[in-house]
Amino acid sequence: MIQKLLTFAGVLALVTGIVVGIASTVDGASQSPRASSPSRPSLFTQAQAAAGEALYAKSCASCHGAALAGGTAPPLSGSAFQASWSDPRVTLDDLFFLLRTTMPPRASSSLSPQDHAAVFAYILKANGYAPGGEPLAVDAPKLKVERLQSVPAGGRAVARTPPPAFIPAAAGAMPAGSGPDQATLSASSRSTDWLVHGHDYSGTRFSPLDDINTTTASRLAPACVFQVGERDNFQTGPIVHNGTMYVTTMTSTIALDA
Structure with a gap:
């Protein structure tokens, strides 16, 4: 909050x-x-x-x-x-x-x-x-009339035994630079990844993956729920590359094992 x-x-x-x-x-x-x-x-x-x-x-x-x-x-x-x-x-x-x-x-x-x-x-x-x-x-x-004061020497605030709610990257961390090359992006219409917002440059929003079809759709169930930490409404377009899903919020870019 x-x-x-x-x-x-x-x-x-x-x-x-x-x-x-x-x-x-x-x-x-x-x-x-x-x-x-x-x-x-x-x-x-x-x-x-x-x-x-x-x-x-x-x-x-x-x-x-x-x-x-x-x-x-x-x-x-x-x-x-x-x-x-x-x-x-x-x-x-x-x-x-x-x-x-x-x-x-x-x-x-x-x-x-x-x-x-x-x-x-x-x-x-x-x-x-x-x-x-x-x-x-x-x-x-x-x-x-009062101002927020520091914790006295030797004092402590709340016990912090729970794990962190969010784990940020190390300061100064840089992307590996190993994203898809242009040839891969140009062939994205045939890719099982989701490399651009609409899946491919034509915006087909279609994946050739066939594990989900009219027979299996009724058996779909959530496998994971991830809290991105945004309470306000926002729009995003996740992309997937080599088994990693990238989700952007208003303040964060999050990589998830897809």
Whole structure:
């Protein structure tokens, strides 16, 4: 859930004309990450954060990862998230406003104000804030003066035992350059691959593969379901070459073993 909040589809959000981004310091490196202090106030309850964790799993994790570590959308905890929200002019109220008015994408009204507050409480807890006795509210005055702070030295955010929701390529990775040559593309009408959008240059949208026919079609069943991480509508035209299917979304190109 959260694309363009944090960019709660791969871009950093703009808040009142500034690209927000956070890395404020915390008093006392030895301070316990679970202890409240004047510089790190308690803004939510434990029950509220627990409810937010369940809501996050249902509405946000498909894009931002099961443990807020990022997926097809940016992380919502840890140093990368904090670094993206480091502008001192941006308050927690700004961050919360962006969350509750844009997330989930095109479906922010699917969550109630209380639900959005619970999800925000979970995000704050994941970033080192301790729960207290007063639940977070949309109009909480403290949010208007507080800034997102870094996790204290020795502290940790949410336990990240689940596997990553999305595995990006290594930085600087380049395509192998072993795609079909021109002769192969010119002969695509006879190919069992799907090399261009309409299968071949004539746009026949027909494959000579005959495993699927009028006799076998009724027995077709899903063999694999892959979440591409997009909640918005988009158009794509998968292509297949040498057993690999390439799918493009608005923010990613994904190679699947076909």
